[in-house]
Each structure stands twice: as structure tokens, then as C-alpha cells.
Amino acid sequence: MKLFASPTSPYARKIRIVLFEKQLPFELVEDSPWESATRVPEINPLGKVPVLVLDDGEVFFDSPVIAGYLETLNAEPRLLPTDALARVRVRQTEALADGITDAAVTALLESRRPDGERSDREIARQTAKIERGLDVLERRATGREWLHGDGLSLADIAAGTALAYLDLRFPQLSWRDAHPALKTLEARMSARPSFIETVPPVG
Template sequence: MKLFASLTSPYARKIRIVLAEKKLPFELVVDSPWEANTRIPTINPLGKVPVLITDAEEVFFDSPVIAGYLETLDAGPALLPADRLATVQVRQSEALADGITDAAVAALLESRRPDGQRSDAEIARQKEKIARGLAALEARLGGRPWLHGDALSLGDVAAGVALAYLDLRHPDIPWRAAHPALKRYAEHLFARPSFIDTTPPVG
């Protein structure tokens, strides 16, 4: 398998963590859709990473889709439960965490727009989404070590990536002080080798 990814993309990091947890071999192809010579639009019409190309040359893009595909390979540990309703519940947590990441990315991009084009109101709107998302995530966690069941799930991977992305791109958001349960939860996740080994470069 080949994974096309930017080292700073939180969505690509989510898939790299899933691959690491499952110990699935793959070739990492570093490519950013923001670079002039990027190959990403030729393999993903939406021009986004991550993109996974299987050994059979099938192409999957968008991190929830890639994560779902990897789950079909029967490589343990399972990050989605066998029960179909429980799977939907885990994927809801994944969607919540991905939504926090989406808002964080949108706020970052807006903040990088030139003077006169940047909207402080839009940045504030995205940060309000982040605040609501974090509150919902902490409520969903409920003080437990995992979002679902007694082991790491895809929801936990997405949540950990979202929290780490806030540290990387929005250090001004004091989510640890506001959400002590998420602080403890993040410390537990960030200590896993899969998170340590996929730490993005600063910059």
C-alpha cells in the first residue's frame, strides 16, 4: 500500500496512526496539495490528502473512508466494533473529533489570509465550533479512559489527533484548563508509540 500524505495534515496523521496500531506495512509518500508540483489532484479529484493506493491499485481518499477500508483487512486490533449500532456510535465520535479538526483548519486558513481579506468574525465562528466540540467530546468521554468500550477505537484516534492539532496550530486555545478530563485523556493517548512516531514537524 502507498499512503500519500502531508506530514502536518491531521487527517493523514489519523490514518498513519491507524496503520501503526494495526502494524500494517505501507509506503509513505510525502506530498502536500499546497505545493506547486503536487501529484495529489491526479489521484484524488478533490485535491486533498490522505490518499491510499492499495496493492490492487484501488484508490481510497478521505480519512473516514480509508479508515473503513483498513478495517476490512482484518488486521488487529479492531478499531470498530462488530456490532453495527456500536460502529455507528464510534463513527459519530470520529465525526465529532473530525469536526473539531475541520474548524481548527478553517480558522488557521482564515488567519493566514492577507490583511483586508481576513475575517475575524469567521475565525471567531470557527473557534466557537471548536469550543462546542470540545465540550461535547468531554461529555461523551464521561471521565472514562476510552470513548467507547475498554480499548482504543477509531473515535479515540480521531479525538487524539484533533487535540494534538490544536496544540500545533492553536496554542492560544486553553483546552486543557477548560477540560481536565480531556487533558488526562490526551496524556494517555499522546504517550502511545503510534502518536509519538507520527508527531508532525513544527512549522
């Protein structure tokens, strides 16, 4: 299978980490939807990465769907619980972490708009989403080694990816100061080989 991904996409990084953790073989096809020669719209009508293309040609997008598909391959470690309600709870935390990333991406794109078109109000609105999301994620992480259960889950991977993206794009937020539990979680996740192998380029 092939994973179409931009090197700096936090969503693509999340899937690359899942693939690494499960030791699933795949071909990485670096492709940014922002480039004129991109092939992404040909395989994902929404023009976004990541996109997973199976050997038989079936296509999966976006990152929560791809992560769900990879879980059906029964490769260890299992990153979603078998219990239905526990599974929903993990996916809820994944959605929270992804939402923090969504807000960060939106704020970044807005900050790169030309003078006169950029909205400081919109950037502030997205920053507020990030701060609220971090506060909730902090409460979920407090007093726990893992966000759910007694081992690594998709929630931890999504949270670690979101926090690393904030470090990459918004270091001025200094999110660690008010979130000691997340600081510990991020340090644990960033030390994993899957995170080390997928560190995005600066730029």
C-alpha cells in the same frame, strides 16, 4: 500500498496512526496539495490528503473512508465494534473529532489570509465550533478510560489527533483548562508509540 500524505495534515496523521496500531506495512509518500508539483489531484480529484493507493491501483479517500477500508483487512486491534449500532456511535464520535479538526483548519487558513481579506468574524465562528465540539467530547470522555467500550477505538485516535492539532496550531486556546477528561485522554494517547512516531513538524 502507498499513503499520500502531508507531514502536517491531521487527517493523514490519523490514518498513519491506524496503520501503525495495526502494524500494516505501507509506503509513505509525502506530498502536500499546496505545493505546485503535487501529484495529489491526479489520484484524488478533490486534491486533498490522505489518499491510499492499493497495490492493484484502487484508490481510497478521505480519512474516514480509508479508516473503514483498513478495518476490513481484519488486522488487530479492531478499532470499530462488530455491533452495528456501537459501530455507528464510534463513527459519530470520530465525526465530532474530525469536525473539530475541520474548524481548526478553516480558522488557520483564514488567519493566514492577507490583511483586508481576513475575516475575524469567520475565525470567531470556527473557534466557536471548536469550543462546542470540545464541550461535547469532554462529556463523552468524563468518567471513562476510553471513549467507547473497554479499549482503543477509532474515536480515541480521532480525538487524540484533533487535540494534538489544536496544540500545534492554536496553543492559545488552552483547551485543557476547561476539559480535564480530555486532558487525561490526550496524555494517554500522546504516550502511545503510534502518536510519538507521527508527531508532525513544527511550521
